[in-house]
Amino acid sequence: xxxxxxxxxxxxxxxxxxxxxxxxxxxxxxxxxxxxxxxxxxxxxxxxxxxxxxxxxxxxxxxxxxxxxxxxxxxxxxxxxxxxxxxxxxxxxxxxxxxxxxxxxxxxxxxxxxxxxxxxxxxxxxxxxxxxxxxxxxxxxxxxxxxxxxxxxxxxxxxxxxxxxxxxxxxxxxxxxxxxxxxxxxxxxxxxxxxxxxxxxxxxxxxxxxxxxxxxxxxxxxxxxxxxxxxxxxxxxxxxxxxxxxxxxxxxxxxxxxxxxxxxxxxxxxxxxxxxxxxxxxxxxxxxxxxxxxxxxxxxxxxxxxxxxxxxxxxxxxxxxxxxxxxxxxxxxxxxxxxxxxxxxxxxxxxxxxxxxxxxxxxxxxxxxxxxxxxxxxxxxxxxxxxxxxxxx
Amino acid sequence: xxxxxxxxxxxxxxxxxxxxxxxxxxxxxxxxxxxxxxxxxxxxxxxxxxxxxxxxxxxxxxxxxxxxxxxxxxxxxxxxxxxxxxxxxxxxxxxxxxxxxxxxxxxxxxxxxxxxxxxxxxxxxxxxxxxxxxxxxxxxxxxxxxxxxxxxxxxxxxxxxxxxxxxxxxxxxxxxxxxxxxxxxxxxxxxxxxxxxxxxxxxxxxxxxxxxxxxxxxxxxxxxxxxxxxxxxxxxxxxxxxxxxxxxxxxxxxxxxxxxxxxxxxxxxxxxxxxxxxxxxxxxxxxxxxxxxxxxxxxxxxxxxxxxxxxxxxxxxxxxxxxxxxxxxxxxxxxxxxxxxxxxxxxx
Numbered sequence: 001x002x003x004x005x006x007x008x009x010x011x012x013x014x015x016x017x018x019x020x021x022x023x024x025x026x027x028x029x030x031x032x033x034x035x036x037x038x039x040x041x042x043x044x045x046x047x048x049x050x051x052x053x054x055x056x057x058x059x060x061x062x063x064x065x066x067x068x069x070x071x072x073x074x075x076x077x078x079x080x081x082x083x084x085x086x087x088x089x090x091x092x093x094x095x096x097x098x099x100x101x102x103x104x105x106x107x108x109x110x111x112x113x114x115x116x117x118x119x120x121x122x123x124x125x126x127x128x129x130x131x132x133x134x135x136x137x138x139x140x141x142x143x144x145x146x147x148x149x150x151x152x153x154x155x156x157x158x159x160x161x162x163x164x165x166x167x168x169x170x171x172x173x174x175x176x177x178x179x180x181x182x183x184x185x186x187x188x189x190x191x192x193x194x195x196x197x198x199x200x201x202x203x204x205x206x207x208x209x210x211x212x213x214x215x216x217x218x219x220x221x222x223x224x225x226x227x228x229x230x231x232x233x234x235x236x237x238x239x240x241x242x243x244x245x246x247x248x249x250x251x252x253x254x255x256x257x258x259x260x261x262x263x264x265x266x267x268x269x270x271x272x273x274x275x276x277x278x279x280x281x282x283x284x285x286x287x288x289x290x291x292x293x294x295x296x297x298x299x300x301x302x303x304x305x306x307x308x309x310x311x312x313x314x315x316x317x318x319x320x321x322x323x324x325x326x327x328x329x330x331x332x333x334x335x336x337x338x339x340x341x342x343x344x345x346x347x348x349x350x351x352x353x354x355x356x357x358x359x360x361x362x363x364x365x366x367x368x369x370x371x372x373x374x375x376x377x378x379x380x381x382x383x384x385x386x387x388x389x390x391x392x393x
Numbered sequence: 394x395x396x397x398x399x400x401x402x403x404x405x406x407x408x409x410x411x412x413x414x415x416x417x418x419x420x421x422x423x424x425x426x427x428x429x430x431x432x433x434x435x436x437x438x439x440x441x442x443x444x445x446x447x448x449x450x451x452x453x454x455x456x457x458x459x460x461x462x463x464x465x466x467x468x469x470x471x472x473x474x475x476x477x478x479x480x481x482x483x484x485x486x487x488x489x490x491x492x493x494x495x496x497x498x499x500x501x502x503x504x505x506x507x508x509x510x511x512x513x514x515x516x517x518x519x520x521x522x523x524x525x526x527x528x529x530x531x532x533x534x535x536x537x538x539x540x541x542x543x544x545x546x547x548x549x550x551x552x553x554x555x556x557x558x559x560x561x562x563x564x565x566x567x568x569x570x571x572x573x574x575x576x577x578x579x580x581x582x583x584x585x586x587x588x589x590x591x592x593x594x595x596x597x598x599x600x601x602x603x604x605x606x607x608x609x610x611x612x613x614x615x616x617x618x619x620x621x622x623x624x625x626x627x628x629x630x631x632x633x634x635x636x637x638x639x640x641x642x643x644x645x646x647x648x649x650x651x652x653x654x655x656x657x658x659x660x661x662x663x664x665x666x667x668x669x670x671x672x673x674x675x676x677x678x679x680x681x682x683x684x685x686x687x688x689x690x691x692x693x694x695x696x697x698x699x700x701x702x703x704x705x706x707x708x709x710x711x712x713x714x715x716x717x718x719x720x721x722x723x724x725x726x727x728x729x730x731x732x733x734x735x736x737x738x739x740x741x
Contacts, residue, residue, distance in 0.1 A: 071440070071672070071674070071715070072440070072442075072672065074469060075472075078472075198477045198478060199475070199477065199722070201721055202481075202717075202718045202721045203722070204715075206439040209439045210439060234484070234717070235496075236484065236486060236497070236713055236714050236716075236717030237710065237713075237714045237717075238484075238714055238718050238721060240482070243481040243484065243721055244480055244482050245477070245478050245479070245480065245481075246478055246479075246480045247478045249478070250478060263477075265477060266477065267475055268474050268476060270476065271476055271477050271478075274478075275477075292475075292722065293473060293475055293718075293722040293723065294674060295471070295472050295473050295674045295719075296472065296473055296475060297473070297474075297737065392739075393470075393739040393740045393741075
């Protein structure tokens with residue numbers, strides 16, 4: 001098998017330099033396809049490479065859970081495309097000293113304007129779950145971590161696992177006592193801010209459902225059809241548990257808190273303004289990594305609309321689609337004060353545990369510094385819209 | 394262990410969160426890891442697009458050709474502007490049209506001779522639509538007698554007529570349909586059918602309508618001028634349609650002309666539309682552009698061809714469900730809330 005592959009490779013290699021960049025040759029050399037060697041962590045130089053390792057290491061369902069978007073995944077794809085619609089316009093070649101990236105968001109000081117996005121169930125990716133995620137993030141210049149409401153470990157355990165700051169994600173709970181209880185637990189664990197996620201009320205993941213079918217017996221049997229949404233009392237067969245969301249709840253949560261609150265899932269100027277009027281301290285522009293509503297816009301294309309709608313004192317946080325340092329610089333140029341990383345961190349965790357998380361974040365941090373140096377921006381304050389030309393459709 | 398399960402096929406199928414498996418993409422609709430020719434259990438299909446492949450496997454190529462494909466590229470130029478914190482517990486997709494209550498604004502459109510796709514034909518389609526609480530437009534070229542179709546149905550049926558005969562013969566068909574219980578007449582002004590390529594004149598339409606006690610819709614309107622005239626002549630409803638692109642390839646998709654037609658009609662007549670609707674989000678976008686309801690033709694036939702009435706039902710219910718999710722998640726829990734502010738049209 002191996003010998004045969006090497007022969008083909010040799011033949012292809014001999015054809016000449018012209019073919020060196022062909023997709024065919026690349027697939028022959030792809031370390032993840034033609035044998036199962038897992039590369040050492042130092043062999044990976046970019047964040048996207050971690051996905052292949054995560055894929056190789058994870059059970060299909062765990063990989064798919066990380067990968068999919070809602071319905072036809074238009075928004076998932078558009079999140080990435082949008083970064084190609086923004087050009088960086090370098091001002092001058094910077095001096096020798098590396099760019100200063102220190103920031104402070106909602107009272108949390110950071111060495112880089114990068115946080116870990118809240119994402120669920122890390123123990124499906126690695127036995128140490130969020131404990132490892134926090135350790136890895138902390139090792140990467142004390143990157144703050146937003147702990148998911150659906151974490152595999154209790155928030156106090158995660159917070160105690162490493163020293164970097166922790167924020168906590170709240171999914172609205174119709175029961176106010178339950179809300180209070182959850183918030184108290186997070187605050188007691190040391191959460192410095194609360195991120196309330198307000199999107200994804202009734203999402204549907206076709207790719208996940210297919211996986212469940214494909215993993216069952218190939219020609220029918222008891223296991224098939226398990227992927228169908230659970231029976232719903234709703235006449236349109238949709239999930240109803242999050243359909244009650246209302247503005248009064250925003251006020252009620254705001255009143256329960258003495259720490260800052262960011263609202264995650266905002267995609268319009270109108271909503272951004274309204275959340276600020278309801279006392280929210282930060283707007284977190286996100287389409288849930290393409291997992292909320294298919295045909296949501298990419299977050300990058302609506303970012304300036306939202307930045308322009310809120311007062312300067314309200315920091316705008318950004319996620320959905322970031323894979324490299326220049327992506328981060330583009331988001332900062334369009335007005336974000338910090339960005340969050342979801343899938344990249346999950347790939348790092350799945351691939352190598354805490355060191356993988358650390359490595360993913362450090363790659364992004366280094367790439368951001370490099371991008372700032374190359375575009376002549378010595379610090380975050382010097383990053384503004386003059387740094388980019390946008391070509392949104 | 395994992396190494397064994399990580400076959401080349403699986404890597405190709407799943408790797409890369411940017412690219413959904415081909416199954417989910419619009420084209421080509423092939424199933425990963427499925428034996429060729431297999432008809433998947435109905436419960437395994439996750440969206441309407443997948444029914445096309447199942448129909449292709451159920452039909453002779455020449456027959457499948459007549460309901461293959463569809464162009465929904467225009468829908469990819471429209472994104473949503475979702476609003477948060479709007480309660481959707483009272484989500485309601487229903488509307489009233491011509492005095493009847495419609496469960497959701499998705500109607501099974503007219504397709505000729507359904508028995509070429511499934512032995513249950515129009516009666517099967519009527520059963521499927523009824524089970525999905527969806528209305529149905531019965532084709533003027535049905536393979537089963539109208540009475541049999543009506544008998545199988547417990548939903549609102551409209552009747553489509555083609556202008557392919559002399560006026561008195563057409564009028565006789567209309568009268569028969571009304572007598573059989575059809576609640577509206579949908580006059581197809583031109584169709585991808587040699588015999589029907591007779592230009593519709595307003596005089597002919599007036600002649601056909603005279604004394605009718607059911608609403609009359611005109612199907613095939615593609616310009617605001619036609620829509621304006623139709624409204625002036627008290628036509629009861631307009632169906633924006635280019636016959637799935639069959640008639641004049643290269644014509645603008647109905648969705649592109651919908652806003653101007655809705656403006657021209659000025660709310661004086663309900664606007665319906667067909668052409669390439671495969672997703673609840675496609676339907677949502679048409680409603681945002683001013684449509685009252687949407688006709689889906691090929692997808693329901695895919696369902697019928699592969700699974701009979703149950704397939705047609707599933708297609709309609711999937712569209713209703715997807716539309717409901719979109720309304721809930723954009724903060725537009727009632728149809729009247731769905732307006733142009735909830736969508737953004739982008740350049741090609």
